[in-house]
Amino acid sequence: MLKIENLTKHFGGIKAVQNFDMQVSEQEIVGIIGPNGAGKSTILNLISGVTKTDTGHVYFENKEITRLNQYQISRMGLARTFQNIRLFKGLSCIENIKVARDCRISYNLIEALLSFPKALKTEKNMEKESLKFLKLVGLEKHNDIKPGNLPYGLQRKLEIARALFTQPKILLLDEPAAGLNTAEVIDLVRLINQIFHEFKISIVLIEHKMEVINELCDVVYVLNFGNTIAKGTYNEIQSNKDVLEAYLGGGDNA
Amino acid sequence: MNSIIVFALINMFGVLGTFLLTALTGHLSFGQASFMSIGAYVSGLLALKWGLPFPISLLGGLIAAAMSALLIGLPTLKLHKYFFALITFGFGTAVAALLNHFTNITGGAMGLSNIPCKTNFLLVVISIIITIGLIRNFVKSNYGRMCIALRNDEIASEAIGINVYKTKLLVFVLSAIITSYGGVLYGSFVTYVEPGMFGWTKSTEWVIYVFVGGVNSLTGAVVAGFILNILPELLRFVSNWRIFIYSLFILIIFNFRPEGLFGEYEISFSMFNNVYKNLFSKLNHRN
Amino acid sequence: MQHIVNGFSLGAVYALIAVGFALIYNILKFANFAHGGVMVISAYFGYFLSKNFHTSLFTTLIITTLFGGLCAVIVELIAFHKIRHNNSPLIYYFVSSLVITLMIENLIAIFKGATSYAYPVFFKETSFLFGETVISYVNTLIFIISSVILIILMWLIKYTKFGIALRAISFNLGVSKLMGINADGVIIITFFISGLLAGASGMFLGISYTVYPQLARIVVKGWIATVIGGMGSISGAVIGAFALGLFEVFLISNIGSSLSTVFIFLITLGFLFLRPQGIAGEIFTEKA
Numbered sequence: 001m002l003k004i005e006n007l008t009k010h011f012g013g014i015k016a017v018q019n020f021d022m023q024v025s026e027q028e029i030v031g032i033i034g035p036n037g038a039g040k041s042t043i044l045n046l047i048s049g050v051t052k053t054d055t056g057h058v059y060f061e062n063k064e065i066t067r068l069n070q071y072q073i074s075r076m077g078l079a080r081t082f083q084n085i086r087l088f089k090g091l092s093c094i095e096n097i098k099v100a101r102d103c104r105i106s107y108n109l110i111e112a113l114l115s116f117p118k119a120l121k122t123e124k125n126m127e128k129e130s131l132k133f134l135k136l137v138g139l140e141k142h143n144d145i146k147p148g149n150l151p152y153g154l155q156r157k158l159e160i161a162r163a164l165f166t167q168p169k170i171l172l173l174d175e176p177a178a179g180l181n182t183a184e185v186i187d188l189v190r191l192i193n194q195i196f197h198e199f200k201i202s203i204v205l206i207e208h209k210m211e212v213i214n215e216l217c218d219v220v221y222v223l224n225f226g227n228t229i230a231k232g233t234y235n236e237i238q239s240n241k242d243v244l245e246a247y248l249g250g251g252d253n254a
Numbered sequence: 255m256n257s258i259i260v261f262a263l264i265n266m267f268g269v270l271g272t273f274l275l276t277a278l279t280g281h282l283s284f285g286q287a288s289f290m291s292i293g294a295y296v297s298g299l300l301a302l303k304w305g306l307p308f309p310i311s312l313l314g315g316l317i318a319a320a321m322s323a324l325l326i327g328l329p330t331l332k333l334h335k336y337f338f339a340l341i342t343f344g345f346g347t348a349v350a351a352l353l354n355h356f357t358n359i360t361g362g363a364m365g366l367s368n369i370p371c372k373t374n375f376l377l378v379v380i381s382i383i384i385t386i387g388l389i390r391n392f393v394k395s396n397y398g399r400m401c402i403a404l405r406n407d408e409i410a411s412e413a414i415g416i417n418v419y420k421t422k423l424l425v426f427v428l429s430a431i432i433t434s435y436g437g438v439l440y441g442s443f444v445t446y447v448e449p450g451m452f453g454w455t456k457s458t459e460w461v462i463y464v465f466v467g468g469v470n471s472l473t474g475a476v477v478a479g480f481i482l483n484i485l486p487e488l489l490r491f492v493s494n495w496r497i498f499i500y501s502l503f504i505l506i507i508f509n510f511r512p513e514g515l516f517g518e519y520e521i522s523f524s525m526f527n528n529v530y531k532n533l534f535s536k537l538n539h540r541n
Numbered sequence: 542m543q544h545i546v547n548g549f550s551l552g553a554v555y556a557l558i559a560v561g562f563a564l565i566y567n568i569l570k571f572a573n574f575a576h577g578g579v580m581v582i583s584a585y586f587g588y589f590l591s592k593n594f595h596t597s598l599f600t601t602l603i604i605t606t607l608f609g610g611l612c613a614v615i616v617e618l619i620a621f622h623k624i625r626h627n628n629s630p631l632i633y634y635f636v637s638s639l640v641i642t643l644m645i646e647n648l649i650a651i652f653k654g655a656t657s658y659a660y661p662v663f664f665k666e667t668s669f670l671f672g673e674t675v676i677s678y679v680n681t682l683i684f685i686i687s688s689v690i691l692i693i694l695m696w697l698i699k700y701t702k703f704g705i706a707l708r709a710i711s712f713n714l715g716v717s718k719l720m721g722i723n724a725d726g727v728i729i730i731t732f733f734i735s736g737l738l739a740g741a742s743g744m745f746l747g748i749s750y751t752v753y754p755q756l757a758r759i760v761v762k763g764w765i766a767t768v769i770g771g772m773g774s775i776s777g778a779v780i781g782a783f784a785l786g787l788f789e790v791f792l793i794s795n796i797g798s799s800l801s802t803v804f805i806f807l808i809t810l811g812f813l814f815l816r817p818q819g820i821a822g823e824i825f826t827e828k829a
Contacts, residue, residue, distance in 0.1 A: 340764045348803045469632075505619065
């Protein structure tokens with residue numbers, strides 16, 4: 001479903017990513033790990049269109065998306081979350097969810113301005129649908145409050161719910177377990193599993209916490225200094241000597 | 255007294271346009287008043303020199319404003335907010351300079367007179383009510399949500415599929431149209447316009463009104479815009495100091511209550527419903 | 542040739558304005574429109590100083606410059622200080638700076654009204670001939686003094702401890718504070734310096750044109766200069782300023798002052814379309 005060839009990104013003199021390849025099939029969970037600064041978030045940014053790659057191609061469902069804008073890629077069915085949670089502080093929780101489908105909605109500007117029944121009906125449906133997604137992450141009681149008042153773990157879940165509401169075929173998660181305590185991590189893994197089985201999507205997961213990767217991922221890519229140093233199942237890479245060297249040689253780990 | 259209210263209401267179109275732009279995109283414009291100039295001049299000229307009927311000249315004014323908004327929005331809304339603000343300022347000065355220069359068409363510094371008078375109190379009041387209604391609907395719709403989203407975080411908005419650039423352009427053009435409509439009404443009410451009428455000072459005044467009311471509150475913009483506009487007329491003796499006092503006022507608000515007087519508070523129909531229901535049940539209890 | 546000389550002279554004043562302006566933009570990431578307000582009030586101050594006390598050019602310049610610095614610090618304290626501590630979004634700084642200039646412009650208009658004032662003549666002979674071009678003494682002086690000020694400033698930023706602190710803060714305010722840099726102090730000093738520049742440019746503008754309340758709006762030329770030269774780059778601001786000065790003189794002499802306003806607007810628009818990073822700068826993009 002997602003095919004990445006030879007991505008490279010330089011920032012000034014720093015080679016953030018070099019010759020990165022990756023494949024993601026239908027209904028697969030792929031993990032990307034590596035010490036801090038290995039280039040993981042950059043890869044996510046390159047795929048989702050936040051940054052433009054220097055070389056290489058990205059194909060999504062056999063269509064080339066390398067040079068497309070973020071919003072175009074999102075509309076094709078690729079959703080993502082951010083490492084430092086980017087929720088809309090001026091919107092309530094339920095509005096944060098609703099806004100994810102706002103650009104795909106069926107009523108147009110004139111109908112909105114004049115409050116046509118079609119617009120009102122669509123809004124009602126949106127309300128129902130959004131509540132369902134809030135329920136999925138356990139936030140149905142918080143629908144009217146602003147996300148800034150939520151605890152960190154719930155904010156993460158809200159962001160995932162929002163990404164999910166765009167009805168993606170693939171979901172990219174950037175360190176979803178960062179900043180969560182043990183109980184929250186277990187809850188997160190449960191949620192991701194639930195999403196995976198219920199929505200039948202593929203997931204690409206960047207993580208530092210090894211138990212998350214172990215639980216969820218079919219395939220794991222290991223990065224260090226922008227280069228891919230290993231690829232395989234969790235067990236395979238766990239005993240790979242390059243990986244061990246990268247981590248023990250001063251990198252971060254779970 | 256009548257005309258004081260009419261002027262305040264016409265001015266409100268500028269405040270509403272500014273509110274739309276600032277509340278929904280977070281961009282500031284210092285040339286909004288020029289859209290009023292454009293609306294007034296273009297419709298005035300169409301009526302005066304080509305004898306076109308009011309609806310057509312009105313449309314002409316609005317289209318001219320929309321196209322100018324496109325002209326300056328297209329390159330600058332892609333860039334950092336600072337560039338947009340700078341260009342709107344330059345736009346304001348450029349429009350005034352153009353109007354001053356082409357004396358044979360626009361009357362230059364002497365202004366354009368004898369515009370046919372087509373506006374009356376009723377038209378202005380109805381227009382304002384309709385405009386406020388339209389803006390309220392816009393804010394409550396999916397467009398409104400997308401705008402607040404992109405104002406909060408452009409990257410996250412793009413990540414969920416919002417075309418930030420196109421949405422900003424849309425809002426900017428709408429704000430230009432609303433403001434220029436006020437200009438058309440002005441021109442055909444006063445029957446005279448001149449280049450200096452709508453300058454940077456006026457645009458900034460509107461920004462002040464919006465922020466005093468609370469940049470997130472339509473109610474705030476309307477109330478603050480109306481009252482702050484009427485106040486100096488009622489307090490003639492300080493009219494010289496008006497801008498100074500308002501500037502001081504907003505500095506105080508910024509320092510001590512940055513969310514504005516109204517914060518995020520909005521009057522809504524449900525409030526009227528509640529008041530009505532309360533009254534009703536009280537009457538029933540009496541019986 | 543005459544035009545070139547005039548253009549350089551104008552460019553020098555614009556450069557002072559642009560640099561003072563760019564300084565604040567680099568550190569605090571907002572366009573400080575209050576710069577214009579400080580300029581105009583310094584222009585008036587310098588005028589009354591030299592008229593009532595018959596001070597020489599240099600004395601007036603020095604006192605006015607210091608006055609400008611003082612005003613800028615006052616502006617920072619009443620308009621920006623609390624907003625910074627409230628963590629208000631950038632837009633508030635911008636509106637605040639506009640409001641300050643509006644206030645100053647109106648205050649001056651109320652008290653000193655419609656008359657514009659001309660600075661007293663500082664030299665017995667106003668100009669000299671260089672070949673066939675007329676070069677005014679005052680303009681030459683303005684050019685020299687502006688250049689000196691700019692060179693000192695560049696040295697300050699590049700080589701002193703203060704300059705390094707300044708650049709640190711412009712990268713990351715929070716981390717700089719953690720590293721022990723007294724951010725508030727550095728910011729106040731930065732405003733002071735930009736105020737010095739505003740004071741000097743205000744006085745020079747007053748000499749070159751006349752003193753009137755709307756002088757503040759010339760700060761927009763400083764903006765335009767930073768756009769042309771490149772945001773985030775002080776040397777870019779200087780280049781842009783000189784380019785603008787030359788260009789403007791050329792335009793005015795050919796098509797008159799109103800149309801040249803329109804042209805400059807269109808050109809700025811064009812630059813934003815085609816090369817928003819200006820000649821020397823970079824586009825500031827957000828990181829995900």
